[in-house]
Amino acid sequence: MKAVGAFAWSVVQDALHRKVFYAILAFGLVLMLLTPLLPSAEVGVQVDLMREAALGLTSIMAFVLAVILGSTIIPGERERRTIYNTLSKPVHRWQYYLGKYIGIVMIVASALALTFLVLVLFVLIKFGFFNPGLAKALLAILFESCILISIAMLVSIYYSPVICILLTGLFYVLCHVKGDFLYRGMTEAGYNPLVKALSGVFYYLLPNLERFNINETIAHGERVFEVGAVELLLLFAIAAAFSAIFIYLGSYLFSRRDL
Amino acid sequence: MESVLNIEDLYKDYKGGWRKPPRTALAGLNLEVPRGKAVGLLGPNGAGKTTTLKCIMGLIRPKAGKIRLFGAENAGAEARRAVGFLPEQPYFDLYLTPRKLLAYYGRLISIQPENLNTRISYVLNLVGMGEESDLAMEKYSKGMLQRIGLAQALLSEPEFLVLDEPSSGLDPMGKLQVRDLLEGLKREGTTILLSSHQLSDIEEICDGIAIIHKGRNVASGGLDELLRSRDEYEITLEKPLQEYPEVLPDSASWTDSMHTRLQVDKVDLNQALKVLAERGAAISAVRQRRMTLEEYFLDQVGDRGWEVRG
Numbered sequence: 001m002k003a004v005g006a007f008a009w010s011v012v013q014d015a016l017h018r019k020v021f022y023a024i025l026a027f028g029l030v031l032m033l034l035t036p037l038l039p040s041a042e043v044g045v046q047v048d049l050m051r052e053a054a055l056g057l058t059s060i061m062a063f064v065l066a067v068i069l070g071s072t073i074i075p076g077e078r079e080r081r082t083i084y085n086t087l088s089k090p091v092h093r094w095q096y097y098l099g100k101y102i103g104i105v106m107i108v109a110s111a112l113a114l115t116f117l118v119l120v121l122f123v124l125i126k127f128g129f130f131n132p133g134l135a136k137a138l139l140a141i142l143f144e145s146c147i148l149i150s151i152a153m154l155v156s157i158y159y160s161p162v163i164c165i166l167l168t169g170l171f172y173v174l175c176h177v178k179g180d181f182l183y184r185g186m187t188e189a190g191y192n193p194l195v196k197a198l199s200g201v202f203y204y205l206l207p208n209l210e211r212f213n214i215n216e217t218i219a220h221g222e223r224v225f226e227v228g229a230v231e232l233l234l235l236f237a238i239a240a241a242f243s244a245i246f247i248y249l250g251s252y253l254f255s256r257r258d259l
Numbered sequence: 260m261e262s263v264l265n266i267e268d269l270y271k272d273y274k275g276g277w278r279k280p281p282r283t284a285l286a287g288l289n290l291e292v293p294r295g296k297a298v299g300l301l302g303p304n305g306a307g308k309t310t311t312l313k314c315i316m317g318l319i320r321p322k323a324g325k326i327r328l329f330g331a332e333n334a335g336a337e338a339r340r341a342v343g344f345l346p347e348q349p350y351f352d353l354y355l356t357p358r359k360l361l362a363y364y365g366r367l368i369s370i371q372p373e374n375l376n377t378r379i380s381y382v383l384n385l386v387g388m389g390e391e392s393d394l395a396m397e398k399y400s401k402g403m404l405q406r407i408g409l410a411q412a413l414l415s416e417p418e419f420l421v422l423d424e425p426s427s428g429l430d431p432m433g434k435l436q437v438r439d440l441l442e443g444l445k446r447e448g449t450t451i452l453l454s455s456h457q458l459s460d461i462e463e464i465c466d467g468i469a470i471i472h473k474g475r476n477v478a479s480g481g482l483d484e485l486l487r488s489r490d491e492y493e494i495t496l497e498k499p500l501q502e503y504p505e506v507l508p509d510s511a512s513w514t515d516s517m518h519t520r521l522q523v524d525k526v527d528l529n530q531a532l533k534v535l536a537e538r539g540a541a542i543s544a545v546r547q548r549r550m551t552l553e554e555y556f557l558d559q560v561g562d563r564g565w566e567v568r569g
Contacts, residue, residue, distance in 0.1 A: 006366040017354045081350040085411055088316040088344035089367040090336045258273075258319040 003091045007099020008106060011073060015107045020068065025111055028061030029118055047127045051119075052219035055137050058115050059144075059215060062108055063172065066145040069104045070152025071164035074254070083259055094251040101153060101247055108145045112138045136227045137218035143239035144212035148172060150246035157254050174202060175209035182206075207242045211235065262327070263419045263450045264292040264315065269324035271310055271474070284310040285321065286474040292419075297441070297451035299461035299468040303560055307474040308454045309347055312423050315452075316344050329419075340368070343417030347424050347454075349408030353397040357388060357407050360396070361414055368415045382410040387436060401428035409437065419450045426457050438463055462552040470559050477559045486555055490525035491548040494532065497541035506534055522548060 015021045074097075077083040087096060116138050123131045152168040159167065174182070185191055185199030212235055217225050269288040275281035285307045292298045302308050313319045315326060317335065328338040351360055361379045370378055383389045386406040396404065405428045412420060425441070426434045434457070441464050445451055455461055461468060462482065469479040478485060496519045503518065508527030514520045523531045528545075535542060550558070 002369060003367050006363060010363060013355075014352060017352075080352075081346065081348075082352060084313075084316075084318060084344075084346040085349060085351070085364070085408075086367065087318060088339065088342075088346070089364060090340040090369070090415075091367050092336050256320065259313070 003095040004099040004102065007096050008103035011069075011100055011103025012106055012110075014073075015069065015103075021065070021107070024061055024064050024068070025114070028057055028111075028115065033118075033122070047123065048220050050126075051123070051131075051134065052216060054119055054122075055134070055141075055215035055219055058112065058119075058138065059141050059213070061115070062112060062141045062145045063148065065108050065111055066104070066148040067152050067165055067168045067172075069107060070149040071156050071161045071168060073100050073104065074153065074156050075161050075164070078259060087259065093255040097153070097251040097254050098247065101149060101243075104149045104153075105142075105146055108149070109142055112142050133218055133222060133227075136232060137215050139232060140212045140214045140235055143235050144209055146239045146243045147175075147207055147209070147246070150243040150250065154246050154250040154253070157250060157257055171206070172209065175206045176213075177210075178203055178206050179208050179210050207238060211238065260293040260296075262291050263294050263329060264290065264452065265325075265327040266290040266311070266315075267325045267327075269311070269314060269326065270322040271307075271314060271319065272322050284474055285314070285324075288324070288471060288474060289476055290469050290479070292450060292452050293467075294450055295445075295448050296467060297445050297453060297465040299465035300452060300454040300471065301458070301461065301468055301556055302471040302477075306471045308471065309423055310474075311471070312344075312346075312421055312452070312454060315421060316342070340415065341418040343412035343415055343420045345408045345412040345420075345422045345425055348401075348427060349404060349411070351396055351404065351407065353399075354395055356395055357383060357392045357410065360407070361411060364411050364414055370414070378414065378416075382413045385413065385440065386410045387433075402430055402433050405429055406433070409440070413444075417449065419452070420444065421452045423454045424456065425453065426455065426460055434460070458552045458556060468552070470556060472560050478555075482552070483549075486550045486552065487547055492523055492525060492528050493544075493546055493548045494521045494523065494528075494535065494542060495519060495544040495546075496521070496535070497543045500535075500538055500540055502538060507531060508534075 074083075077086070087093065116135055119134050120131060123129065123134075148168060148171075151171050152164060155164045155167045182199045182203040185195055186203050191199075214227050214231075217227060267289055269285050269290075271283075271285040273282045273284055288307065288311060290298075290300075290311070300308050300311065310319065314321050315328065317339065325332055329341065331338050355363075358379055361382070362375060365375045365379065380389065380392075383392045386409045388403065388406050388410060391399075391403065396407065399407070405425070409422075409425060412422065420441075422441075426437050429437060438460055441451060441453070441460075445464065451464070453461060453465060465482060467479070467481045468485065470477045493514070499518045507521075508523060508530050510524035510527045511531050512522050514522050521531065521535070532542070532545070
């Protein structure tokens, strides 16, 4: 596990030296701080609007971080040839792969933790109440990011960062619309049998990422539906299961890849 | 003698792509590196040297063939514990200082934390980078980075060193230092596989060579044995002759401008000696001629090297 830890830490160090990391983080935080400029409304509605916008922006920031880091870490090391020095050491490729994954998750988690602090402080100062419930939405965003990172890394084994970002984006969209779009394609009469079959395959293979979108519920103070520990555990289990499958597949393919 | 590395019938193809034909990099390569010896891997550009080294280090997978490292076939991470590798033109994350970089590699090698700093200082001093070890590497020259590459290869106190062009980018002084360093390591018992275009380095450091061309062995064996393989002799005179003989054998030719060294085929040696003695030549030595490695390499590869396409 020492090697996995060293690889994970190397990702964090690397990210801290990348300007893009700070740019994404700064962009997200600035946008969130600008949310009070939203059209004025009653105090209760204003806080809901502010939280919804902030959580939406946080989702985008986490998506961008996860996809960019997941798509570029391995191809970048291959292109810079630093991977030769690393993998000629007495380490297994799965340790490298898992370490890099954990490192990216650590970066996204740190960015989300920072966002949480900013949001909670902002709500406290502006609206005068402590709102730790925001952490639930941020946890769900982190779980979703874990799946996205694992799929981006898997694709990055064979494809360039640009193609990888596009494919991961497509995966993200498909997984968000599957509950509606793919379900209808699979079940409703009148569709071509091939479309029905493909919709069915994707429906059962892909994770339902829309399940992780609890921003609206949290933004409205969980007045309609409360997100409890069971729901969060279920989200964690889904993320862990899909991430594990993609990481296993990725490390297997990576171990067979010529460098 | 026990072998540290044994390669049998190694094949490697690189797949083609769109408008890029497939390429055979290795086509039945054989190589043996005995323990405690230094072997030079030679060949023209594109001969398959780097591919061979990458196969040994597990960076690429051969299509067929066997690689035995320390006696174990398909050696994995554990076998690499005793191997130090310097890739061709090593690259690093340049924002790091050499100390931080080596600390990272040290953790991968599982060097005990209490010994890590001492070992890092030792290898940095060994490659002449002790004083600049706390500067970020983005300020380093190519030669300095090459030295850091050597330092990371030596970090694990390897029994077997695999080096791809270790003198690349170094100034003449640096080349001499690397040569001395490798000779020292060899004396201490380190086995070395050295791929280099610096034939003088190979001739100086290595006990044996393997010349490869288009992924196949062209020649291999001990340096002394290979370079003396021709039936040629050299006759050395104490001073030039007053009068040059006109009846020297056809194979005879002067190899220096002073006309004190005469090269001749074995079959004509006696005749040449007789002619020289008749002219009153003072012969100081007669020895079997040893080719230079460059002569031998060109003799083996010759203009075939130019057939290689990138």
